[in-house]
Amino acid sequence: xxxxxxxxxxxxxxxxxxxxxSGDVWRHLATTVLPQxxxxxxxxxxxxxxxxxxxxxxxxxxxxxxxxxxxxxxEWALLLPLAAPSYLLAYTYTDVLDYFGPVQTTLRTLFGWQxxxxxxxxxxxxxxxxxxxxxxxxxxxxxxxxxxSFLEQSTTTLEASRSLGCGPWRSVGTVAxxxxxxxxxxxxxLALMETLNDFGTVQYFGVPTFTTGIYRTWFGMxxxxxxxxxxxxxxxxxxxxxxxxxxxxxxxxxYQSQNRTxxxxxxxxxxxxxxxxxxxxxxxxxxxLLVPGGLxxxxxxxxxxxxxxxxxxxxxxxxxILAGLTALLAVILSxxxxxxxxxxxxxILHLSVRIAAMGYAVPGxxxxxxxLIPISRFDNAIDAWMRATFNISTGLLLxxxxxxxxxxxxxxxxxxxxxxxxxxxxxxxxxxxEASRSLGYSPTQTLMQVHAPLMGSSLLTALxxxxxxxxxxxxxxxxxxxxxxxxxxxxxxxxxxxxxxxxAAAPALSILLVGLLPVILLSxxxxxxxxxxx
Numbered sequence: 001x002x003x004x005x006x007x008x009x010x011x012x013x014x015x016x017x018x019x020x021x022s023g024d025v026w027r028h029l030a031t032t033v034l035p036q037x038x039x040x041x042x043x044x045x046x047x048x049x050x051x052x053x054x055x056x057x058x059x060x061x062x063x064x065x066x067x068x069x070x071x072x073x074x075e076w077a078l079l080l081p082l083a084a085p086s087y088l089l090a091y092t093y094t095d096v097l098d099y100f101g102p103v104q105t106t107l108r109t110l111f112g113w114q115x116x117x118x119x120x121x122x123x124x125x126x127x128x129x130x131x132x133x134x135x136x137x138x139x140x141x142x143x144x145x146x147x148x149s150f151l152e153q154s155t156t157t158l159e160a161s162r163s164l165g166c167g168p169w170r171s172v173g174t175v176a177x178x179x180x181x182x183x184x185x186x187x188x189x190l191a192l193m194e195t196l197n198d199f200g201t202v203q204y205f206g207v208p209t210f211t212t213g214i215y216r217t218w219f220g221m222x223x224x225x226x227x228x229x230x231x232x233x234x235x236x237x238x239x240x241x242x243x244x245x246x247x248x249x250x251x252x253x254x255y256q257s258q259n260r261t262x263x264x265x266x267x268x269x270x271x272x273x274x275x276x277x278x279x280x281x282x283x284x285x286x287x288x289l290l291v292p293g294g295l296x297x298x299x300x301x302x303x304x305x306x307x308x309x310x311x312x313x314x315x316x317x318x319x320x321i322l323a324g325l326t327a328l329l330a331v332i333l334s335x336x337x338x339x340x341x342x343x344x345x346x347x348i349l350h351l352s353v354r355i356a357a358m359g360y361a362v363p364g365x366x367x368x369x370x371x372l373i374p375i376s377r378f379d380n381a382i383d384a385w386m387r388a389t390f391n392i393s394t395g396l397l398l399x400x401x402x403x404x405x406x407x408x409x410x411x412x413x414x415x416x417x418x419x420x421x422x423x424x425x426x427x428x429x430x431x432x433x434e435a436s437r438s439l440g441y442s443p444t445q446t447l448m449q450v451h452a453p454l455m456g457s458s459l460l461t462a463l464x465x466x467x468x469x470x471x472x473x474x475x476x477x478x479x480x481x482x483x484x485x486x487x488x489x490x491x492x493x494x495x496x497x498x499x500x501x502x503x504a505a506a507p508a509l510s511i512l513l514v515g516l517l518p519v520i521l522l523s524x525x526x527x528x529x530x531x532x533x534x
Contacts, residue, residue, distance in 0.1 A: 001349060003333055004356035007411050010370030011362060014235055017228035017373075025226040029217065037213050037230075041237065043127060044134070044202075044209065045192050051135025052191045055284050056142025057177070057184060062281060064150040066267045068274035074281040075147075076520070081288030082140035083515030085472045085489075087200025088508050089133045091496040092292040094204070097124045125205045134195050136288035140519075141194075142187035149183035192241055196234065197363035199475040200493050210234035211475055214365045218479065224373055231366040238362060293512055299505035311491075312506055319487040322402070323470040326409040330466045331459055333414060334421040339447050342425060342433075353418075360415035364476030367411050372480060375399050400482045408476045413469045417462035424458025425451065464518040471514050 062068075063075045097103050104121055113119050123129065177184075199211045210230060218227040269277050337353050359367065375398045383394045398404050428451055436446040452459070474489045481490065488507040495504035 004352035007356040010367050014231045014370040018232045020225050025223045036208050037210050040209050047131030048134045048195045052139040052142045055139040057146050059281050060143045060147040062277045064147050066269050068269040068277045079140045079519050083519045084289055086133050086137045089292050090201040090204050092295045093124050095501045127207050130205050130207050138191035141190040145183040145187040146180050149180040211365045228369050231369045235366050296505045296509040299502050300509050303502050315488050315491050323467045326406050326470045327463045327466040330414050330417040331462050334418040338422045338425050357415040357418045359411045367408050368476045368479035371408050405480045408480050409470050413466050416465045420458050420462035424455035468515050468518050
């Protein structure tokens, strides 16, 4: 319960700021930039919703219910773009598609164009460009959950629709998609939460959103209260998104009596249909991972001396230390909280743990504000008391330290590890607890010597997922990081902001390669749980 209250406290601080008085600053923000933040955020959510559903649902149906050349390969390869943060795509595609980039330079050479006014070329650094890149990196959330839903759908239900005269595509619209609606909605909610959390892409593209507004208000204007109130509005956006998804389902129920004695009937595609399906599945992988990854690799190879500098090694060490410590602490805290609920399944404890595990839905910028405000007040209070009592200045004890940054990571990503740990713990029969206790083992000994060895894969999954999420996290790191303690993600952002994309190639490629590890592990687990159809 204490751990849950501690992890909830940053969110409570942000929500309490709604009642604080910020003077004319908030009124100025409300009449000038707040409507723009709301409008851009709504357009981003609408565009990304359409993009991730179109890509995720279509590819999930093709690889699950159809057979064509490469379909088995696409089953796991379509998850790989999840490893690429959207801000990496923003930097690489801007370099390629800019006026002096290779694409436009080649077009001018081929067609003899001299000036930018001689032709029209879409501007990647725009709201539409941000929507496209978010869709390419976030569609795996929808794809993964929708594919699992398709795999678990009852074969008899689909066969009944076919016997009643429904063709393949009509069966999709009238049976398969309605049954998969909860999975689609869950994946869509995750994608939209990541969209609202993003800072690097929208900042680089010049699209004002809540996260950029929070950063500018805090550091540009020096107004903590107004920044907290912007964070509170963004938090209300997130809660509204969750409630809207729940309300849309209301009293609907989705029951599936899966018949495991029959495998799903697949459609074998040939000719132009097979090549169309192959192209549809290849395109998001190509644009979401292979093209930006190849460009980063080329830049890193062409400037091979950059990765060997001490700066790069220090940045890698900082990122690895933060990610490793956070992942280890997250798994330990998740074990304590999940095991506590198992031992004492009381409603209030269950509710507090669930609320504490909602941090993944809260953007990093919001959590950063909710942590820095109470920490700075605590540091100032201690310093004032020490000055008055002992004439000694303590300075900042917690503000701008690794402790504060790791705490922010824990609030943000504990839900990732908690879900994996809880899933592994619920698979252990309660009879093992009773047998262990009858042999004289305490609850702690039972957890360490009985449950932990049985949960090895779940603990490893939780560790890797949190590790990679911390490696990619940018908004919270930018706000809370200690002075002169940059990470790979921060350095990539700073290099890109200075238009030094060559120097950003090596750290960006490192983030991408590290991100591939848990995605491949996740793909392997899904494939093992659901063997492919013949």
